[in-house]
Amino acid sequence: MDKRAYNSIQNFSKIIYTKAVVNKEDLPKKEEIVILTYKGKFVAKALYNPNSVIIKILTTKNEDIDYDFFYKRILNAKLYREEILNYKNTYRWIYAEGDELPTIIFDKYNELGAMQLMSKLIEKKYLNEIIEALFELSDLETIYVKKGKKGEKIKDKIFGNKKKFETVIQEGEAKFKVNVKGHKTGFFLDQRENRLYLERFIKEGDRVLDVCCYTGGFSVHAAIRGAEVVGVDLSKKALKTAEENMELNNIPKDKYEFIEGNAFKIMEEFIEDGERFDVVILDPPAFAQTEKNLKNALRAYSSLNYLGIRLTNRMLITCSCSHHVDKELFKKTVISSAFRAKKNMVIVDYKGQAPDHPITIGNRNLEYLKCMFLSVRR
Template sequence: MKLFGDGMVKIEIDKRAYNSIQNFSRLIYTNAVVNKEDLPDKEDIITLTYKGKFVAKAIYSPKSVIIKVLTTKDEEINKEFFYNRIKKANDYRTKILNFKDTYRMIYAEADGLPTIILDKYNEIGAMQVSSKVMERYLDIIVECLEEFGLETIYVKRGKKGDKIKERVYGDKSKFETIIEEGYENQKPAKFKVNVKGHKTGFFLDQRNNRLDLRDYIKEGDRVLDICCYTGGFSVHAALEGAEVVGVDISNKAIEVAEENMELNGIPKDKYEFIVGDAFAVMEEMIEDGEKFDVVILDPPAFTTTKKNLKNALRAYSTLNYLGIKLAKRILVTCSCSHHVDRETFRKTVVSSAYRAKKELRQIGGYRTQSPDHIITMANKNLEYLKCLFFHINEQ
């Protein structure tokens, strides 16, 4: 059954865009449209054609220069379509990646569901939607999700400015749960997740990097966790016997970080959390002559646009300079700014090390987001998280 009669408007694309779609890209630009005058004046699903023949159905928004491919089959966008996409996405996480209770279940165009992100925390789902087109399918999408063990689904707008009505499906009183993460040889870390919190409630993308950190923590280490949020890295470090100092500008996040320490049985004399500006706190620590065996830098995105790239790189440079000055043995440094590519980020960190007059040895290769945050070969835009581990080689 066809629900909305989508794809009625036919838009001709050029050869370059056609080849791009044939090579698995799921994003094309509006400058590839031949008959721009036929583009709808509001967000809708359109049919893309090349030389008059069907190529794909896609989501178009007049506010964006990007057209997002929904399907390369001439099929109806109905409950069966969404169920099949969701099942394939979930099967990949559970049968290929072997995730069990908590994972990113849907990651936008990587799963053929552009403008939708869904994180699963046990039986609770936190969904971000950034398209009015997808919003009108929400009822049937939720019906499909209920078949995969989700009892409650919180729907949020993807970003500020999105005109998406936030709502709750299922049990409206269920918004908090306890998740666990850890490799088989590790004591699992427990975290309280409240899906009413920031974005989808927790940063699942750093899961593997948090677990890898534990290999480099020694009993009695002093660990500084900058932009600690609800204590993801802090808890894992403490479970390995470290004394942790966490810093975050959000008082609410710090309160949850303290609860997470208690949840994991960490004694109160083994951690301290500071509410404050990361730059100011670190500068004060340097003035006081403080040192830490391990320093973790996991700031929010310093830019979401190319226009502010220079300012973002300056911020990363300063943050890493301060972190390197404070670190005695290990630096873990991250960037989730999409417009800062991995090599630019690495060069920025290395430049900061020269300023701090310390030598860095990179431990392993480039780390990125957890594999449930899929990066496809033709859609590199899906990769945003960069994480580097360094050894500080004191001369």
């Protein structure tokens, strides 16, 4: 590999660009574990995929990739969640490079686990070992495996109790039904701290609009603090669960309404009808899936925030989970939407993903979630 890639690995980076490999002719034709060297000396074992522009580092030790390797990494990941973060039964247990386990995402919801896997090679050669270690280290009864983003050709698999796909998790005072067959791993654990933080800004009787509410994450926390909530989402299935989550938390039926439809259109209609809310929450999907569609994505963030700002009387909580829109760029986009709406606002706080989605010093690319809390200046 070239000097730059060598230096970045010495600085704990878990990815290098394939173009940094000097002897490209030595690279295999299919996905494989390769040994990376610098000036003839061993540097790392890494996961190489000819369809990817990056190579993912597995280890910088000359060790075997086997059951013990995965067991140690999975144990370390668990200790970080339970001993440092003090998280209990429910957490993101494996966050790919953030836990030195590239291509693996794993969430634990009490006794139910959900994995997203991006590597066919890991599936074929190591999945059984990984599952064995997860069961060994926990009270898990069922693990559901599905393909992650770019994880082509990986078929869904169930390990353990084959009938269990649903459980109820606790988040502060809120309870949520989680179905691992839902979006991604079933629930957006990355927003956990932001949903809890929202509660301090809610007053009894507030009107709250939760845009892209999914299964009612922010909605339930707002309702628990006494708000009347309107949630909007494209997914009928997610909204059904959102209603069930309200019932699960004993929120009276007249305190919430969930609307199925396109957020942009519904918000425009609200503006026309003169509807206003005390708090507006915007948590859309990643509009920028790739660097290429960044321009369109920024336009979408800008419109959504403009509408949200117009609809709020007191607070806006606005999020972006696009990797390609960094913190500063998202902030600029939100601020320019506020200028356009001619509303003076205070940046109350600017938060990110929950710490069970660790960002290491050598891998700041692991940071993706942005969550700004703003208030309207009177």
